Amino acid sequence: MSEETEKVYTDYFFDEPAYNTHDGGYVPLERMKVPEQRLNVPPLLEPDRETETDIYYTLVAQAGETQLLPGLPTKTWGYNTSLLGKTPVFKKGKHIHITLKNELPELTTFHWHGLNVSGPIVDGGCHAPIYPGETKQIDFTLDQPAATTWLHAHPCPSTAEQVWHGLAAMTIIQDDVEAKLPFPRHYGVDDIPLVLQDRRFHENNQWDYRADYDPDGVQGPTALIDGTVNPYFDVTTQKVRLRILDGANRREWRLHFSDDLTFTQIASDGGILPAPVKLTKLMLTCAERAEIIVDFGNYHNGDVVTLYSDDVPIVHFRIGDYQPDHTVIPDHLVDIPNPEPTPNLPIKKVVMSGMDEEVMLDGKKFDMQRIDAKQKVGDVAIWDITNTNDMTGGMVHPFHMHGCQFLVLSRNGHEPYPNEHGFKDTVGVNPGETVRIKVWFNLPGVYMYHCHIIEHEDGGMMAQIEAFDPDHPKTYDLMDMDTLAKAFAKERGIDVKDLWMAGMDSYEKMGMKM
Numbered sequence: 001m002s003e004e005t006e007k008v009y010t011d012y013f014f015d016e017p018a019y020n021t022h023d024g025g026y027v028p029l030e031r032m033k034v035p036e037q038r039l040n041v042p043p044l045l046e047p048d049r050e051t052e053t054d055i056y057y058t059l060v061a062q063a064g065e066t067q068l069l070p071g072l073p074t075k076t077w078g079y080n081t082s083l084l085g086k087t088p089v090f091k092k093g094k095h096i097h098i099t100l101k102n103e104l105p106e107l108t109t110f111h112w113h114g115l116n117v118s119g120p121i122v123d124g125g126c127h128a129p130i131y132p133g134e135t136k137q138i139d140f141t142l143d144q145p146a147a148t149t150w151l152h153a154h155p156c157p158s159t160a161e162q163v164w165h166g167l168a169a170m171t172i173i174q175d176d177v178e179a180k181l182p183f184p185r186h187y188g189v190d191d192i193p194l195v196l197q198d199r200r201f202h203e204n205n206q207w208d209y210r211a212d213y214d215p216d217g218v219q220g221p222t223a224l225i226d227g228t229v230n231p232y233f234d235v236t237t238q239k240v241r242l243r244i245l246d247g248a249n250r251r252e253w254r255l256h257f258s259d260d261l262t263f264t265q266i267a268s269d270g271g272i273l274p275a276p277v278k279l280t281k282l283m284l285t286c287a288e289r290a291e292i293i294v295d296f297g298n299y300h301n302g303d304v305v306t307l308y309s310d311d312v313p314i315v316h317f318r319i320g321d322y323q324p325d326h327t328v329i330p331d332h333l334v335d336i337p338n339p340e341p342t343p344n345l346p347i348k349k350v351v352m353s354g355m356d357e358e359v360m361l362d363g364k365k366f367d368m369q370r371i372d373a374k375q376k377v378g379d380v381a382i383w384d385i386t387n388t389n390d391m392t393g394g395m396v397h398p399f400h401m402h403g404c405q406f407l408v409l410s411r412n413g414h415e416p417y418p419n420e421h422g423f424k425d426t427v428g429v430n431p432g433e434t435v436r437i438k439v440w441f442n443l444p445g446v447y448m449y450h451c452h453i454i455e456h457e458d459g460g461m462m463a464q465i466e467a468f469d470p471d472h473p474k475t476y477d478l479m480d481m482d483t484l485a486k487a488f489a490k491e492r493g494i495d496v497k498d499l500w501m502a503g504m505d506s507y508e509k510m511g512m513k514m
């Protein structure tokens with residue numbers, strides 16, 4: 001093995017003074033007092049049917065109850081289950097048909113975070129509401145590498161609250177390249193999704209979004225991993241692949257194992273990394289994913305290896321009997337296409353500014369009816385994403401784009417972090433930093449780009465771009481806030497003037513209309 005892959009990185013890379021621990025409103029995780037429970041690994045979503053070329057799924061957004069703590073169950077939302085969702089597996093190149101059903105009491109959308117599908121309808125952002133009782137069909141064919149992506153609700157400005165209720169599910173893309181790599185891939189046994197979230201439990205074990213509301217992002221003191229409080233996982237193989245998603249509204253996770261166990265990151269948001277990266281610490285900002293392989297070869301039956309965020313245990317890996325596994329992760333994993341920038345294109349500048357209600361993108365708050373930028377399909381553009389917060393009291397804003405996977409070129413002119421050499425759709429931008437990325441779109445459409453602290457996006461730190469094909473111009477029916485607000489009010493049986501949705505405060509307090 002080369003010296004390069006033997007290097008073990010031992011820091012979180014992000015700027016410590018900007019960690020969310022320094023927030024005025026920071027809610028530290030607390031050690032969980034309830035007994036350990038088996039990790040509730042989401043089951044795979046079974047297709048309705050499958051042919052050589054096509055596969056059909058049905059996804060139902062539904063309300064239910066989930067036993068999370070001793071005592072009363074918690075009222076939760078989920079996809080085909082009461083909380084979070086069953087995991088769909090998409091094979092690259094297959095034609096995928098999905099029936100989307102809304103059985104919730106209010107409108108929602110189904111956003112495919114990380115999928116290169118056309119916007120704004122298939123992508124499932126704010127322009128694609130599905131009203132209670134409605135069913136819609138979408139279909140797409142994926143032309144992107146194997147990756148861990150996710151599905152979540154995205155109805156503006158109620159994305160944060162709906163995700164908080166539980167509307168988030170892991171999704172997996174598979175392809176022939178990943179299939180040949182010596183990675184664990186027995187789902188539920190040695191290939192495990194870990195959705196990291198946090199909640200506060202109020203009276204009778206219920207969640208209360210409005211009571212916990214914070215315009216800089218809602219947090220709770222209890223870690224919820226795959227919808228499980230204080231989980232353990234029974235390890236039955238020497239190596240375990242964890243597909244980790246920061247599915248929290250606000251929380252950054254600073255992950256490390258007991259004994260400072262070294263692990264290997266093999267994938268980022270948009271797919272497998274060109275080379276594995278060995279780490280003892282990993283920080284994820286909201287919506288980022290990392291796939292890691294953990295080798296428990298130095299542990300024996302009866303040992304427990306603990307995954308921590310900061311100093312709080314979040315998952316207990318109970319080591320059982322396993323067969324020795326001598327698989328070696330190769331130094332080179334995949335080739336990442338790196339197209340040359342299209343000549344003579346100006347650098348696209350994006351500015352994320354403010355905190356609390358004052359958050360903006362390019363000095364404006366989001367307007368669903370306004371197209372903020374245009375880029376030709378196939379053009380390869382350089383984007384500079386700047387966070388103008390300052391280091392004292394500023395925060396890391398995770399910048400996310402719909403409709404594409406980008407490459408990180410530099411951070412303030414320096415090399416990106418060692419685990420940022422693969423495809424990404426979300427990148428944490430430190431205060432005072434400009435992250436340069438390379439962006440191209442394969443499909444025409446209208447796509448949102450925004451901070452993924454979900455309360456910031458609801459609060460207006462968001463914009464949208466049209467990716468256009470000059471030979472086939474299109475017009476888009478864009479949703480408007482009045483229509484959505486009226487629908488939400490009607491569904492809740494209240495007057496529209498009494499409607500409260502998280503992001504609205506951020507517009508009102510700035511004297512702006514949503």
Ligand SMILES: [Cu+2]
Nearest residue numbers: 397451453456
């Ligand atoms: Cu933000």
